């Protein structure tokens with residue numbers, strides 16, 4: 001009863017009952033449903049592609065699979081084809097769609113988080129991406145070391161296996177074992193962070209419209225804003241921690257995050273240890289070489305693309321209130337790049353400490 005099809009002729013009893021009992025790593029355990037004869041078979045080598053699915057795609061695929069998409073919602077045929085192809089390639093051991101910590105946060109605020117998480121886990125090939133902050137931190141660390149040595153910005157490698165936990169090339173197991181954890185207690189904090197981020201983005205978008213900013217202008221400004229943006233993000237994190245402690249509210253204490261504070265504490269220790277005259281964390285943050293940090297660069301291009309769409313009147317939905325961009329409002333008193341960075345960073349950072357890798 002545990003043997004799964006397809007069934008072949010059993011080498012021992014010759015009945016057509018030799019099926020698959022389990023799959024693990026690069027080995028399939030076969031067993032006869034009649035005489036219980038069994039042996040292991042080595043499976044072919046794999047070389048799976050790694051695809052990052054945006055949370056939007058994850059939920060569209062989930063809704064397509066569970067037939068819960070709103071009738072008449074746009075691009076129905078596209079998502080059906082997409083699901084069929086993705087699922088076939090996945091089952092053929094050709095591709096995996098690893099989970100990311102950015103998804104975890106989005107999933108918590110989804111209306112049926114358990115189901116969505118499980119659906120994505122089923123597509124992840126038993127792997128997940130390393131925490132996105134951890135990746136940015138490693139990149140920054142390499143840049144800091146180059147800065148300390150007085151070198152040019154380093155060239156980093158981009159191998160998918162370097163940012164995956166779990167093995168990319170194992171065969172999918174017959175059964176997926178999931179852990180049903182209820183993270184819904186964190187949802188209010190995450191929703192609040194998202195709302196703050198959306199407010200920041202709205203203010204920023206108004207500035208783009210007002211100044212008729214071009215893609216190149218926004219990109220240049222973004223790339224050169226590493227130092228001020230990081231300082232502001234750390235400042236905001238500290239402020240949030242103090243407010244949480246002072247509030248006596250257990251829920252906001254659960255939402256506390258120390259990622260950036262720890263990151264810069266460690267970096268400060270590196271600078272103290274190396275003791276290069278005239279160089280500290282602050283001078284490093286303003287180093288022009290940081291414009292080449294991959295995580296920073298990707299972010300800058302994304303913001304420039306978004307800003308260009310907004311300033312050229314395409315107004316992507318940031319909040320559901322696009323008319324606000326056309327109102328003549330003054331900019332926030334804060335420096336625009338800080339609001340922008342803070343908004344995006346809050347989206348990325350909005351995660352309680354227990355989730356950290």
Ligand SMILES: [Zn+2]
Nearest residue numbers: 010013032035
């Ligand atoms: Zn047999």
